[in-house]
Amino acid sequence: MNTQPTTLFDKIWDAHVVKHAEGHPDALFIDRHFIHEVTSPQAFDGLRKRGISVFNTSRTTATADHNVPTKDQHLPIREALSRHQVDTLRRNCAEFGVELYDLGHPFQGIVHIIGPELGLTLPGMTIVCGDSHTSTHGAFGNVAFGIGTSEVEQVLATQCILQYKPKRMRISIDGTLANGVTAKDIILYIISKISASGATGYFVEYAGETIRNLSMEARMTICNMSIEMGARGGLIAPDDTTFDYIKGREFAPKGEAFDEAVAKWRSLKTDDEATFDTELHYKAEDIQPMITYGTNPGMGIGIGEHVPLLTEIPDTEHVSYSKSLAYMGLEPGMELRNKAVDYVFIGSCTNARIEDLRTVAQFVQGKQKAPGVEVWIVPGSVQVARQAQAEGLTDVFASAGFELREPGCSACLGMNEDKIPAGKYCISTSNRNFEGRQGPGARTFLASPIMAAAAAVSGRVMDVRELL
Amino acid sequence: MSKETFHVLTSTAVPLPIENIDTDQIIPARFLKATTREGFGDNLFRDWRFTADNEPIQDFVLNNSRYAGAEILVAGKNFGMGSSREHAAWAIHDYGFRVVVSSFFADIFRNNALNTFVLPVQVSQPFLEALLSAVEQDSTLQIVVDLPAQTISFGERSETFAINTYKKTCLMNGYDDIDYLLSLNADIREFDQAHA
Ligand code: SF4
Numbered sequence: 001m002n003t004q005p006t007t008l009f010d011k012i013w014d015a016h017v018v019k020h021a022e023g024h025p026d027a028l029f030i031d032r033h034f035i036h037e038v039t040s041p042q043a044f045d046g047l048r049k050r051g052i053s054v055f056n057t058s059r060t061t062a063t064a065d066h067n068v069p070t071k072d073q074h075l076p077i078r079e080a081l082s083r084h085q086v087d088t089l090r091r092n093c094a095e096f097g098v099e100l101y102d103l104g105h106p107f108q109g110i111v112h113i114i115g116p117e118l119g120l121t122l123p124g125m126t127i128v129c130g131d132s133h134t135s136t137h138g139a140f141g142n143v144a145f146g147i148g149t150s151e152v153e154q155v156l157a158t159q160c161i162l163q164y165k166p167k168r169m170r171i172s173i174d175g176t177l178a179n180g181v182t183a184k185d186i187i188l189y190i191i192s193k194i195s196a197s198g199a200t201g202y203f204v205e206y207a208g209e210t211i212r213n214l215s216m217e218a219r220m221t222i223c224n225m226s227i228e229m230g231a232r233g234g235l236i237a238p239d240d241t242t243f244d245y246i247k248g249r250e251f252a253p254k255g256e257a258f259d260e261a262v263a264k265w266r267s268l269k270t271d272d273e274a275t276f277d278t279e280l281h282y283k284a285e286d287i288q289p290m291i292t293y294g295t296n297p298g299m300g301i302g303i304g305e306h307v308p309l310l311t312e313i314p315d316t317e318h319v320s321y322s323k324s325l326a327y328m329g330l331e332p333g334m335e336l337r338n339k340a341v342d343y344v345f346i347g348s349c350t351n352a353r354i355e356d357l358r359t360v361a362q363f364v365q366g367k368q369k370a371p372g373v374e375v376w377i378v379p380g381s382v383q384v385a386r387q388a389q390a391e392g393l394t395d396v397f398a399s400a401g402f403e404l405r406e407p408g409c410s411a412c413l414g415m416n417e418d419k420i421p422a423g424k425y426c427i428s429t430s431n432r433n434f435e436g437r438q439g440p441g442a443r444t445f446l447a448s449p450i451m452a453a454a455a456a457v458s459g460r461v462m463d464v465r466e467l468l
Numbered sequence: 469m470s471k472e473t474f475h476v477l478t479s480t481a482v483p484l485p486i487e488n489i490d491t492d493q494i495i496p497a498r499f500l501k502a503t504t505r506e507g508f509g510d511n512l513f514r515d516w517r518f519t520a521d522n523e524p525i526q527d528f529v530l531n532n533s534r535y536a537g538a539e540i541l542v543a544g545k546n547f548g549m550g551s552s553r554e555h556a557a558w559a560i561h562d563y564g565f566r567v568v569v570s571s572f573f574a575d576i577f578r579n580n581a582l583n584t585f586v587l588p589v590q591v592s593q594p595f596l597e598a599l600l601s602a603v604e605q606d607s608t609l610q611i612v613v614d615l616p617a618q619t620i621s622f623g624e625r626s627e628t629f630a631i632n633t634y635k636k637t638c639l640m641n642g643y644d645d646i647d648y649l650l651s652l653n654a655d656i657r658e659f660d661q662a663h664a
Contacts, residue, residue: 018652018655018656018659019652019655023632023633023634024648025632025634027648027649027655029656029659029660031663038500038501038553039552039553039554041503041504042503042504042505042554045503045504046646052650055656055660056660066497066500067501081501081502082501084501085501130552131551131552132550132551132552132576134552146552146576147576147579148552148553148554148557148579148580148583149554149555149580150554150580150583150584150644150646151579151583151645154645154649157646157649157650158646158649158652158653158656159656159660160649160652160656161645161649162634162648166575196488196546196549197488197545197546197549197572197574200546200572200575227576230546230549230574230575232575232576296488296549317487319485319486320486320487320488320544323486413492413497413551414496414497415497415498415500432490432492432550432551434490434492434493434550435490435492435493435515436496436515437497440515440520441515
C-alpha cells in the first residue's frame, strides 16, 4: 500500500487498477455501471458481433430516461424512433440479463437520480455511465464519470475500461451562503470563474466548510455540473451526512453489513499532506444567485451584475462572444433582471430531487404563475414524484398553475417531446445552455430552482433575494 | 468495432473558426435516436447547416462546394465540450472526416474520437490560426497528417502533436480497447470476486 500522503481520488482509483502497464492506460475495474436507451444499443450490438455476454450482470442497471415522453407514460410511446430506441433497450436487457427499470416501474427515473436514491451509488466505488453527468454520483465520495458508447461496450464485455489517470484539482469553499443562494449558484459561480474548459484534464475534489454543510442532494447538484467546466468528474469525501442518506435505501448494505461499510467509508478522505495539481479557494459570501446569459455554462453572472461588455472579453473571443449573444438575443452590458421569460423548466439530474421540489413548493405556496408563462415541473424519478404527492407538493404546483409531468430528462435536452420553441426564453434548472440544447433555436437561462420559481410567479428573471 | 487503420493522410481541410463547439452542435440530441452507428453524418452540424425547413444555409462552410471532399476539419479551441455522446465522433467520421485539428479538445470527445478512428490533432494556438487563415484563403491547400511521425504540415509549416503510444499503436494497427481488455479476462475475474 502507498504510504505517501494521497488524495481521495487517487485512493479510490488506485484500488481499482486491475493492470497497470508502462505506456498503457490503466485497466480500471468498474463497480457500478448504469445504462440508458440512447448510448447503449450500439454497445450491445458490439457484444453480439463478438459473440460475448455481459461480464457480470449484477453490476449493470438500466433505465429509460432521455427519450421518454413525460405525459401518458402508461401508453405506448408515440414517436416511432423513440419507441424503437426504448424497445431496443428492453430487448437488449432481456437478452443479456440486465436489470431494467422501465417506464411504469417504481424505480424508473433519470439515471443519475435513481442510482443514489436506490442505494446503488456508494462511497469508494468506481461508477460509469454513457452520460457525462455521471459525475453526479461523486457526491458520495466515489470516482464516477461519463463514457462513450465504445467504452460502454468495454464495461459490458469486461467490467473494465482503459483510462489514463487525470490530474487532481481541489476546489475549497468556505463561509456561509446568503439567504437565497444555493448549491446551484455555487457551481455556476465556480464555472463562471474558471470557464467551461477550466478543469479539462482534471478530476475535482470539492472541499471546505460550505460544502460540508450542504445536504446530499445539494452536493449532487455541485458534482453534477463538474463536467460543465471540462472536468472528468468531481467528488466530495463522505461523512455522516452521506451515511445517513444511504442508510435504509433499497440496495444499500443493511444491519451489521452497513456498520462495517461505514467503518470502511470513514477512511475515505484526502490525507492532510496530500498535494493537488491545482488548488482553488472561494468564499461563500462572494456568491450571489447566478444566471447564465450565453451559450455555454461558463457564461454566467450574479443576478446583480450586467452581461459583460465587449471590452471585458479578450480580443480573441469577440467573434464567439458576439455569436453567442446574437443567438440569445441579448446586448452586451444589459442586466438580466426583469427580462421576461416564456418558459420555466424545473427538472433534470441537476435539480429534480425532492429537496428541489420542496424549495419550489415552499416559495410558490399561495402564489400563482404569471400569465403567459409555461411552467413545467418534471420530477427526476417515480420515487420523487410519489414523495411529492405524499407531501402535498403536487397540490401546491397544481394550484399555482404549474404543469407537473412524469419523470424523465424532459426539456433538459431537445430529444424527447418536451422542447422549448425557437426564439423563446426558458429559465431552466438544468445544466446546459448550449445552442439548441432545449430545442432548435431555444434560449436558455440556467439558474437554481428558487430563481426559476421566482421567474415562474413573476414572468421575469428576478433577484430572488428581494422576494424572500 | 472499426477495423480501419491510420498512417499518413494528405487532404484538404474545412475551416470552422468557432471556439467551444459543443457536442449538441456537432449532433443535436433529436438525431440521437438511431440504434446503429451509421448515418449520423447527414446531421453533422445540423442546425448550422440547414434551416428549420431543411434548406441548406449558404454561408455555412460545409455547404460551400469549394471545401467538398476534405477529410480534415479545423476548428477553434475547446472542441467537443459537453455530452459524452460518441455519436458526435460517429457523425464526424460518417461525414468523411478522419482528422480534427484544434488547439484544445474536451476529454471525453478526445477518447470517443480515438475509439472511432478519428484522429484529434492538438496544435498550438498560433499554428491553428495560421492553418485556419491558410485554408480560408486556399481551399485546395494540401495538409499532411503523419501519425507515425506525429507531425502535421502545410506549405512551409510543420508542428508535432502528442498522442499516447498505446492509442497510436491501436490506430496504426486497427486494434481496439476491447481486444486488449479481453486478454486480461482472468485478472479481471479474480478482481471481481475479491470485490463482490
Ligand atoms: S437530465 Fe439532462 S443532463 Fe441529466 S441525464 Fe438527462 S439529459 Fe443528461
